């Protein structure tokens with residue numbers, strides 16, 4: 322087993338900075354993941370050529386693939402750094418390549434600003450409005466059959482992987498993206514959320530809504546939580562059509 326391995330990182334000093342590449346040598350340790358690699362570099366930020374540099378910036382929180390904050394391109398594939406194991410990555414290539422996601426503005430180095438995704442959730446009203454936090458007693462029940470459909474969608478951790486691979490998500494488009502569409506579908510299925518389903522469907526019919534999906538189906542392939550994105554997009558498409566027809570009939 323080699324004692325050291327190389328890590329090439331695409332760096333950027335700030336939102337307006339130009340990207341550049343630096344390579345580091347990292348001491349191999351048992352059970353390393355990409356976060357522990359970045360921690361090792363932060364402890365001793367010296368490049369392969371011996372140049373002292375600034376520690377690499379990245380985002381993370383849960384360290385167990387739950388928060389989605391550490392998403393980045395690892396060896397060209399969008400995924401979470403905390404669950405990317407060094408031993409597996411070195412089987413793919415002798416150098417580990419780390420880059421920030423490309424569909425979100427870079428804050429610094431591997432740390433991106435995922436606001437676009439949270440704004441999309443606001444746009445499609447992906448929540449259930451409540452008028453009190455007092456005890457209203459038991460809420461309506463959700464059948465096991467409905468739970469089976471809803472639970473996989475609820476696993477979304479707003480990591481951004483599906484937006485990263487979606488050709489319709491780019492600087493020139495307003496497309497809300499697959500995760501926001503899926504969350505609107507989830508809240509429309511909830512017994513309380515159903516009461517405001519029309520508002521979410523209306524938002525999905527606006528520019529940047531479900532009609533902007535090009536059906537490339539890249540999103541569903543990369544979702545680490547196996548959210549049934551294409552199913553949800555299909556349902557959103559059908560539900561918005563029914564909503565539009567109902568609105569027309571009620572004119």
Ligand code: SF4
Nearest residue numbers: 487534535537538540
């Ligand atoms: S199916 Fe739609 S949302 Fe998913 S990657 Fe393709 S265009 Fe994007």
Ligand code: SF4
Nearest residue numbers: 477478480481483544
């Ligand atoms: S749907 Fe999947 S890939 Fe997209 S943000 Fe949620 S967890 Fe990430």
Ligand code: FES
Nearest residue numbers: 382384386389403
């Ligand atoms: S740190 Fe939360 S998913 Fe990686």
